[in-house]
Amino acid sequence: MLTVINSASYIFQWKNKVRSSEYLIRKEAMGILEGKITVVTGAASGIGRSTAEAFAKEGVAHIALVDVDEQGILLTSEIVKNLKTGFSTHCVDVSEEDLVASTLSEIVSEHGRLDVAFNNAGINHPSSKFHELETENWSEMIKTNLTSVFICMKYEIMHMLESGSGGVIVNTSSGAGIVPAPGQAHYTAAKHGVVGLTKSAASEYGKLGIRCNAILPGLVDTPMIRDASGELTDRAKRTLERISPTGELIKPEQIAQTVTWLSSEGSAKINGQSVVIDGGGIMR
Numbered sequence: 001m002l003t004v005i006n007s008a009s010y011i012f013q014w015k016n017k018v019r020s021s022e023y024l025i026r027k028e029a030m031g032i033l034e035g036k037i038t039v040v041t042g043a044a045s046g047i048g049r050s051t052a053e054a055f056a057k058e059g060v061a062h063i064a065l066v067d068v069d070e071q072g073i074l075l076t077s078e079i080v081k082n083l084k085t086g087f088s089t090h091c092v093d094v095s096e097e098d099l100v101a102s103t104l105s106e107i108v109s110e111h112g113r114l115d116v117a118f119n120n121a122g123i124n125h126p127s128s129k130f131h132e133l134e135t136e137n138w139s140e141m142i143k144t145n146l147t148s149v150f151i152c153m154k155y156e157i158m159h160m161l162e163s164g165s166g167g168v169i170v171n172t173s174s175g176a177g178i179v180p181a182p183g184q185a186h187y188t189a190a191k192h193g194v195v196g197l198t199k200s201a202a203s204e205y206g207k208l209g210i211r212c213n214a215i216l217p218g219l220v221d222t223p224m225i226r227d228a229s230g231e232l233t234d235r236a237k238r239t240l241e242r243i244s245p246t247g248e249l250i251k252p253e254q255i256a257q258t259v260t261w262l263s264s265e266g267s268a269k270i271n272g273q274s275v276v277i278d279g280g281g282i283m284r
């Protein structure tokens, strides 16, 4: 009888141990963005796609995938779906104010708020000397890589203020946001502008619980730096030579890790900063 009681008590203690370690495992497995309502622009490719995947792995409740590339968004949505994360797809040009406004209203009316916005969509152009840069190219670059960030931020901040629960914005600038990219006066100006928008929003809304930071990647292995046959462009080869301390390209997943952390509570006191992610290349 004594033995039976002892075994029962042993089993009871053992079960409790199992339960508490299960609890610990579950707790440790909680993502750093658990339950967040998020939007990612440029989500159809490269850094945007990797970030959507990282957000899903960190437990967000919803990702609104925004891009002009419908096919690309569908591929990203498959990745997110396989990670059992809620998503919506929005085939939208982020430089079109009316479309951005209605898309963000749709997301917020469906989910009640917006917690995290990653403004990342962007383009590049072939290099040209400053004095030969076509004004048409200048206008397209500024519209897509700078005005679009302003437009997205404007409506994201509006919804974050309305919900009263704060929020986090991360904008994609570039190493060209602090040092000039050769032959890229317009890209350099746009990416410097993104840093300016980031600092303005951080200083204006930090006290209201909205943080805003910029990431400044070095050369990242995405379709942006490859030609139609998948080869690195000559410009990318020259840039790699010039700025990479190890000769390695940065992986989009490595950028996504920083974006995820900047979007999380772990970076709660980081606001208005330009986080260079280039392995130290900018110091060369």
Ligand SMILES: NC(=O)c1ccc[n+]([C@@H]2O[C@H](COP(=O)([O-])OP(=O)(O)OC[C@H]3O[C@@H](n4cnc5c(N)ncnc54)[C@H](O)[C@@H]3O)[C@@H](O)[C@H]2O)c1
Binding pocket: 041, 042, 043, 044, 045, 046, 047, 048, 066, 067, 068, 069, 072, 092, 093, 094, 095, 120, 121, 122, 123, 144, 148, 172, 173, 174, 175, 216, 217, 218, 219, 220, 221, 222, 223, 224, 225
């Ligand atoms: N790849 C690099 O080396 C590098 C370095 C520094 C900064 N960046 C910046 O990172 C961001 C993401 O670029 P990536 O390297 O992932 O390139 P990418 O070409 O793989 O992705 C860019 C995405 O933005 C989308 N996009 C472009 N214009 C849009 C618009 N008007 N509306 C909606 N979507 C639009 C594209 O369709 C594409 O899916 C860009 O802002 C780019 O300037 C890239």
